Amino acid sequence: MAGKLFGTDGVRGLANAEPMTPHTALRLGMAAGRHFRRGDYRHRVLIGKDTRLSGYMIEPALTAGFVSVGLDAILLGPMPTPAVAMLTRSMRADLGVMISASHNPFHDNGIKLFGPDGYKLSDAVEAQIAADMDEVLQVGERPTGAELGRAQRLEDARGRYIEFVKQTLPRGFRLDGLRVVLDCANGAAYRVAPTVLFELGAEVIPLGVEPNGLNINDNCGSTRPERMQEEVVASGADLGIALDGDADRLVLADEKGRLVDGDQLIAAITRIWHAQGRLAGPVVATVMSNLGLERFVRGLGLDFQRTSVGDRYVLERMRESGANLGGEQSGHIILSDYATTGDGLIAALQVMALIAEADQPASAVCHQFDALPQITRSVRLNGGKPLEQDAVKAEIAAAQDRLGPDGQLLIRPSGTEPVIRIMAQGEDAQAVEAVVAGLADAIAAAA
CATH class of the missing domain: 3.40.120.10 (Alpha-D-Glucose-1,6-Bisphosphate, subunit A, domain 3)
Known part of the structure; x- marks a missing residue:
C-alpha cells in the first residue's frame, strides 16, 4: 500500500x-x-x-x-x-x-x-x-x-481551542464596532469560530452554522464564498470571512464584497509585519501563487520562495529557512509564531487586527497588489492518463510558447480529487484564457 x-x-x-x-x-x-x-x-x-x-x-x-x-x-x-x-x-x-x-x-x-x-x-x-x-x-x-x-x-476541547486562538492577539485587544459576516461552511468550526469573534467584541452575522452531515461546503465556505460576499454588502458589514470544512483555510471579502484570496492576505501581513520588524526569513508560497505577489514581496526587498502545492510543503520550507509567514493562494495561511499548520481562524484574527490598528477599511488593508491575469481550471479524469498522450504534450508545449518567458504554466494531477488541475498566468489576459481553454479541451479529450 x-x-x-x-x-x-x-x-x-x-x-x-x-x-x-x-x-x-x-x-x-x-x-x-x-x-x-x-x-x-x-x-x-x-x-x-x-x-x-x-x-x-x-x-x-x-x-x-x-x-x-x-x-x-x-x-x-x-x-x-x-x-x-x-x-x-x-x-x-x-x-x-x-x-x-x-x-x-x-x-x-x-x-x-x-x-x-x-x-x-x-x-x-x-x-x-x-x-x-x-x-x-x-x-x-x-x-x-x-x-x-x-x-x-x-x-472541554472547544473551550481550550477558543482560549488558545484568542491569546494570539495582544492582551486586552478587542474587535468592538467591527461587523463581520462569518461563513463556517457547515463544518468543523461552526461553534468555535462565532464564539471567538463574539467574545472579542465583534458583531457576528453567521452563515453555514447548521450542519446536518450532508451540507458541509454545500454552496458555502471558502470554495463557494458568493453568499458571504453578498451578505457583506447587504448587511453593511466591515468584512466577511469564509472558512472551509475543517477551518484550516479561509478567504475574505472586503466591505465592498470583493474577494480577498490567500495571496492578498499574505501580502497584507507581509507589508505590516515587515514594517513592524516582526517578519522572519523569506515569505514562502507555492507554485500556484500569483506572480503579482512575488513581485510585491521582492519589491519590499524581501526573499520570496515557492514550493510544491500543499501547505505541508510550505511549512517544511518555512522550518528549513526560519520563516514565520507562508501560505497558499487557496487560503492556507501559516503563521508559525502561533500554529504548526494552517489555521483559518487565527489568520482571520490577525488580518482583523491589522484592519483595526490601521483604522482603515478592509479594502485599503487587504488589496496590496494588482494580480496578473491568472486562470485555474480542473478537468475530471475518467480513468485515462491524458498527460502521457502526445497530443496533450504538444498542446502543453504550444501553451508555454504562447505565454512567453514571463508567463507561468502549471499542470498537475490533484492530490485530493480525481482531476487534472491547469493553472496559467501571464501579462496578456487573452493569451492566458486561450491557453487554459485549449489545454482543458485537449486533456478532456484524452481523459
Missing part, C-alpha cells in the same frame, strides 16, 4: 469506498499506533473530525485500531484541523488525527495525521505507516488484557 494511500494532505476519497473504508481506517489506526509507541508509558492519540455523516463510520474504526495496539484514544468531536494539531502538542499526545476531506463535498472523507510536535507527518513517515498496514500481528504480538487502550471524550 506504500505510495498509494497518502496524497498531498493525508488519505482522502469517497467515503465507504477504498481507501476510505472502516477496514482501511482500522488498519491505519493499528499501523500508526504501532509506529508512535515509543517508551514504557500510556500512549495517547487525539481524534477530531468535521461534520460529515461518514465521520460516524470512520471515527470508531480508527478508535478500534488505536485501542487494539494499546493507545488510549481521546475523542474531540467536531473540531477544526488546527485545533487537533494544537491539542496534540498541548496534551503531550503521541499522535493526532483529523477526520476530514477539507473543502471536498460531504460524500468524501479523509484522514490527516499529526506527530507529537503538532506538525503533519513527513512523506517518509507516511510511507512507512502505509507499508506497515500490510503487516499482520500474530497472537503473541497483540496487546491483551490491561494492555489494551481505552477511549474517552474530552469535554
